[in-house]
Amino acid sequence: MKSERASFGSKLGIILATAGSAVGLGNVWRFPYMAGEHGGGVYIIVYIACVLLLGIPCIVSEFVIGRRAASNTARAYGILSGGKPWMLVGLLGVLTGFLISGYYAVVSGWCLHYIYASVAGHLHGSPDFFAGYFSSFETNPWKPAFWTLLFMLITHLIIIRGIRGGIEKASKLMMPILFVLLIVIVVLSCMLPGAMEGVKFLFEPDFSKVDGSMFLGALGQAFFSLSIGMGCLCTYASYFSKDTDLMKSAAQIAFIDTVVAVLAGLMIFPAAFSVGISPDSGPSLVFITLPNVFQQAFSSMPAVGYVVSAAFYALLALAALTSIISMHEASTVFFEEECKLSRKRAATIVTVACSVIGLVCSMSLGGYDLLTVFGRTLFDVFDFFTGQIMLPVGGFLTCIFLGWFLPHKLVRDEFTNHGTLRGRLFGIYLFCVRYVCPVGILLIFLQQFGII
Structure with missing residues (x-):
């Protein structure tokens, strides 16, 4: 089984593909408005601390499980636990990524539409116009x-080409483009009049903003931004070679993910401050506030405004695509191995099923009563159930599985094959996985329901 399994062709491919899995709308869309709501600079400090204490240990844990078992996520837990019920934890991760793919494609499709609308010059008018x-x-x-179906089709065409010819090749192309677009828009944004106030807000910590809500918000953002608990990282690790340095790879991925998030803040806040938009505009920042920001910021150069707007939504679409590819792959390889299907047929099943989920979630936003549950649209139901229940539960159980169930010698052997993590550092890692990560995830979970 292991000898026939596909693998990444290069270390660069490993880093870009797994970083692409982590980098998504959570970085470019959610991080800036969360930073805006929680005081800018001080939020970033706490967020980075959460990535180090929670994010990296959890990434390494999924890497250990995935590479050791060299199988799809559901089977990986079963192999390492001797077929015990822990396999259900892996299956939960696959199911979570599968369900997220469906409604995530809806928002991703919005990004494609806004690229078209920017290029066509449709995004101009008053603030009320953009909301309408x-x-x-x-x-x-x-x-x-x-646009949802188009996005799923693009994802499908990449997935059916396999690991090296599809995912790795696409990641090597898309991730550099994503960074170039980010840097270009950051430069243009920081050149606007009054932009330095936005930079100051982002990097000058205001410790009066520190409270329990801010800590839990940063903890949650770190957890969700890094794609922990949805089977993606575990699946990608199953394609790693034995000479892949797991700790180093996890640190590099966390670094890239954090850099993208901070650059997104540098892209948005200088432009927002330049035109007097509040930094705590919330989730509407991307699709309602920002088109207005770009129009006002580049009012003397409307053509540049259209280009910047189109580039921004292209950036969002690329970030969404790199993430949804990883979730699609986790489901595809599950069907491929468990049902003994060809890769193309397995990918088709996932694409069709996720497209159906995406369609009903999209249509539920149109006010159809048949597509609501207890007053919530299906889109909101999928978002709530996967993000606030399934992800925290899956991440918590993974930490328990690796920290308390797997033999420590197995864990140590898996990523010390090059002597990269010895002695006291391994002890710190294990302490984080056994205590810090489960407690942190549990706090997030309880906070979601107002229990704390």
């Missing part, structure tokens, strides 16, 4: 559905 434009598009029964 988004509402009209979001509730349209057919337009969002078209």
Whole structure:
């Protein structure tokens, strides 16, 4: 089984593909508005601490499980636990990524539409116009559905080409483009009048903003941003070679993920401060506030404004694509190995199923009563159930599995094959996985429901 398994062709491919899995809308969309709501600079300090204490140990844990078992995520837990019920934890991760792929494709499709709208010059008018434009598009029964299906088709065409010819090749192309777009927009944003106030807000810590809500918000952002608990990292690790340095790879991925998030803040806040937009505009920042920001910021150069707007939404689409590819792959390899299907047929099953989920989630936003559950749209139901229940539970159980169930010698042997993690450092890692990560994830989970 292991000798026939596909693998990444280079260390660069490993880093870019797994970093692409982590880098997504959570970095470019969620991180800036979370930083805006929690005081900018001080939030970044706490966020980085959470990545170091929670993110990296959890990434390494999924890497250990994936590479050791060299199998899909569900089977990996079963192999390492001797077929015990722990396999259900792996299956939960696959199911979580599968369900997220469906509704995630809806928001990703919005990004494709906004690229088109920017290039076509449709995004101009008053602030009320942008709110009305988004509402009209979001509730349209057919337009969002078209862009959702297009996004899933693009994902499918990459997945069926395999690990080296599809995922690795696409990641080597898309991740550099993503960084170039980020840097270009950051430079343009920081050149605007009054932009330095935004830079100051982002990097000058205001310790008066420190409270329990801010800590839990940073902890949650670190956890969700790094794609922990949805089977992606475990699946990608199953394609790692034995000479891959797991700790170093995890640190590099966390570093890239954090850099992208901070650059996203540098892209948004200088432009927002330049035109007097509040930094705590919330989730509407991307699709309602930012088009207005770009229009006002580049009012004397409307053509540049259109280009910057199109580049920004292209950046969002690329970030979304690198993430959804990893979730799709986790489900595809599950069907491929468990049902003994060809890769193309397994990928087709996942694409069709996720497209159906995406369509009903998209249509639920149009006010169809049949597509609501207890007053919530299906889109909101999928978002809530996967993000606030399934991900924390999966991440918590993974830490328990690796920290308390697996033999420590197995864990140590798996990523000390080059002597990269010995003695006291291994002890620190194990302490984080056994105590810090489970407690942190449990706090996030309880906070979601107002218990603490």
